[in-house]
Amino acid sequence: MQDLDIISVNIWHIVISLANLVILFLILKKLLFEPVNKIREQRQNEIDTQYRKAERTKREADEIKAGWESKMATADDEADKIINEAVERADRRNEVMLYESREKADQIIRKAKADVERDRREARETIKKEIVDVSQALSEQIIGREINMDDHRDLIDKAIDNIGDLK
Amino acid sequence: MSLVFLILSLLSMAAAVAVKVMFVPASEGINITGAHVFFTLKTPIQDLPITEAQVNSWCVILAVMFLCLFLTSGLKTRNISVRQLVAEWIVEKVTTLVRSNMGEFFEGFAPFIAAILGLSAFSSLSSLLGIFPPTSDINIIAGWAILVFILITYYKMKAGPWIYMKSFGQPVPLLAPLNIISEVATPISMAFRHYGNVLSGSIISVLVAVGLTDVSHKIFSFLPGAFSDFPYLRIGVPAILSIYFDLFSGCLQAFIFAMLTMLYVSGGFPAEEYAARKKRRQERAEARAARANAKEQKAEI
Numbered sequence: 001m002q003d004l005d006i007i008s009v010n011i012w013h014i015v016i017s018l019a020n021l022v023i024l025f026l027i028l029k030k031l032l033f034e035p036v037n038k039i040r041e042q043r044q045n046e047i048d049t050q051y052r053k054a055e056r057t058k059r060e061a062d063e064i065k066a067g068w069e070s071k072m073a074t075a076d077d078e079a080d081k082i083i084n085e086a087v088e089r090a091d092r093r094n095e096v097m098l099y100e101s102r103e104k105a106d107q108i109i110r111k112a113k114a115d116v117e118r119d120r121r122e123a124r125e126t127i128k129k130e131i132v133d134v135s136q137a138l139s140e141q142i143i144g145r146e147i148n149m150d151d152h153r154d155l156i157d158k159a160i161d162n163i164g165d166l167k
Numbered sequence: 168m169s170l171v172f173l174i175l176s177l178l179s180m181a182a183a184v185a186v187k188v189m190f191v192p193a194s195e196g197i198n199i200t201g202a203h204v205f206f207t208l209k210t211p212i213q214d215l216p217i218t219e220a221q222v223n224s225w226c227v228i229l230a231v232m233f234l235c236l237f238l239t240s241g242l243k244t245r246n247i248s249v250r251q252l253v254a255e256w257i258v259e260k261v262t263t264l265v266r267s268n269m270g271e272f273f274e275g276f277a278p279f280i281a282a283i284l285g286l287s288a289f290s291s292l293s294s295l296l297g298i299f300p301p302t303s304d305i306n307i308i309a310g311w312a313i314l315v316f317i318l319i320t321y322y323k324m325k326a327g328p329w330i331y332m333k334s335f336g337q338p339v340p341l342l343a344p345l346n347i348i349s350e351v352a353t354p355i356s357m358a359f360r361h362y363g364n365v366l367s368g369s370i371i372s373v374l375v376a377v378g379l380t381d382v383s384h385k386i387f388s389f390l391p392g393a394f395s396d397f398p399y400l401r402i403g404v405p406a407i408l409s410i411y412f413d414l415f416s417g418c419l420q421a422f423i424f425a426m427l428t429m430l431y432v433s434g435g436f437p438a439e440e441y442a443a444r445k446k447r448r449q450e451r452a453e454a455r456a457a458r459a460n461a462k463e464q465k466a467e468i
Contacts, residue, residue, distance in 0.1 A: 004201030004218055006366070010306050012215040017224065017310025024228050024286050029278035031235035035242055036258040039251075043244040 132156045169240040169250065176233035180296060183226035187219065187298045199370055202299050220304035227289045227301065257281070268426070269433035276432070283311065283425045291365050291417025295409075302420070303366040305358065312354035315428045319353065319435050326440035334437070357427055361420045368412030376405050 135156055191203045202218035209215075238254035247255075261281045266274055287302060294300035301307045324331045335346040383400035 003203050004216065004304075006199060006201045007305055008201055009309070010216070011213050012210060013218075013221070013304070013306030014310040014313060016221060017307040018314045019310075020224055020228060020307075021282060021286060021311050021314055024231060025279045025282040027228070027232045028235060028282050028285065031232065032239055032254065032281070033258055033278045035239045036254050039242040039244060040255065040258075046244050 128157070128160050131160060169237050172233045172237035172240060176230045176237060179226045179229035179233065180293070183223050183293065183298050184296050186222055191219065199373060202301075202304055218304070219299035220301040220307055223293055223298055224286070224290060224301040224307060227286060227293060231285050231289060265429060268429040270438075272436075272438070273429075273433055276429070280425050280429060283428060284421050287311075287361065287421035287424055288418050291420065292413065294365075294369060294413050294417070300365055300369065300417075302361060302417070303369055305362045308358040308362040309354075311424070312358035315357065315431065316354035318428075319431050322432055322436040326437045326444050330437060330440050353431060357424060361424050364416050364420045368416050372405060372408055372412055375408055376401055379404055 132153060136152060139152070186205075190205055202220040204216040204218050205222065207214050207216040235254075238250055238257075240250075241248070242251055242254075258277075258281075261284070262274065262277045265277045265280050269276060290301040290307070292300075294303075320331075323334065335343045335350075337346070379400040380398040383398045384395065387397070387399055388395050
């Protein structure tokens with residue numbers, strides 16, 4: 001078998017070469033481009049879903065955070081409210097107690113005054129009576145006879161009252 | 168498993184080398200011919216000689232196919248291997264190239280452009296293995312150029328045959344013959360550009376190698392015995408030429424062919440007329456549907 005001439009046109013060679021290019025095109029399309037594009041698309045989808053998931057998670061986290069923050073803020077308010085209430089209540093109770101104790105003290109003072117007054121009156125009565133008795137005894141001794149008790153009592157009472165008034 | 172494909176890919180190139188070694192007789196001296204004919208099939212119109220160019224291009228196709236299988240085996244969505252990275256890089260680069268040169272409408276051309284690039288570059292580079300590069304056979308490139316011409320014409324006809332015919336009369340009807348010539352010249356120029364570059368490269372390589380042998384014989388004739396016969400100047404110098412003619416020129420021509428394909432196909436496509444025609448058709452279809460509806464309603468009444 002010899003070689004071809006350096007330029008030799010053959011219809012079948014041209015057709016075969018054309019078919020070869022088409023075949024290689026199909027090979028590259030089916031074996032290289034389609035699988036690679038498919039895997040790239042798949043990866044893109046995966047990335048998209050991951051992003052979506054991440055975004056959703058972040059949104060949820062933000063919501064939870066916001067909830068906690070608002071709760072924290074209200075917690076401060078609540079604490080303030082509770083403290084204020086407690087302080088108020090304490091103040092009120094304090095006042096009540098103060099009032100009660102003052103009342104009680106007043107009562108005690110009043111009672112004591114009343115006691116003192118009664119004691120003084122009693123003492124005055126007894127002193128009066130004793131003075132009457134003593135003066136009667138003295139007068140009996142001095143005069144030497146029995147004095148009419150009733151006449152003298154009035155007299156002495158008057159005298160003692162005068163003395164008390166003078167004092 | 169994927170390694171099997173890599174080995175098969177290399178094996179198919181090795182098969183081309185083996186065929187060359189076993190069936191092609193070594194040529195002596197300057198012998199610039201076409202591809203070696205292995206056998207001839209009787210076919211209508213013209214006999215079909217099966218030559219090195221055919222065998223080598225089938226080997227290249229097989230190698231590329233196994234390479235694709237190797238690259239795309241075990242694709243994953245994360246923790247990707249270097250292999251997958253290369254596959255994705257190729258796909259992305261070609262797709263970007265096609266999109267930037269041809270626009271969104273022609274995005275489906277990416278595998279076709281990749282096929283042109285791969286087949287042309289690998290065919291030209293196969294000369295590095297010492298086998299006949301299929302791209303230095305005019306028939307091979309002519310086949311591709313005719314396919315490209317068919318594509319160009321198909322996309323020009325997309326807006327209707329009448330618009331296609333009218334485009335030959337632009338800008339003046341007088342220029343119609345020139346337009347037709349330039350239309351036909353497109354695939355021919357593409358074919359001859361690519362084929363001529365690769366073939367001239369190998370011819371120059373042969374000439375330089377032979378010339379250097381002669382020169383080195385002249386210069387080193389004073390050396391005794393077999394030392395004077397050794398072609399010293401053939402060490403290194405042809406290798407540098409080979410870098411240009413086989414590596415650089417092979418890849419560059421592949422790129423040029425692909426670029427021209429993209430530019431011609433997208434440049435010839437009358438996008439505005441096509442959009443207008445599509446719109447017209449849609450309107451007509453809507454009108455027909457409306458009429459049919461009206462008729463139906465009338466029939467019901």
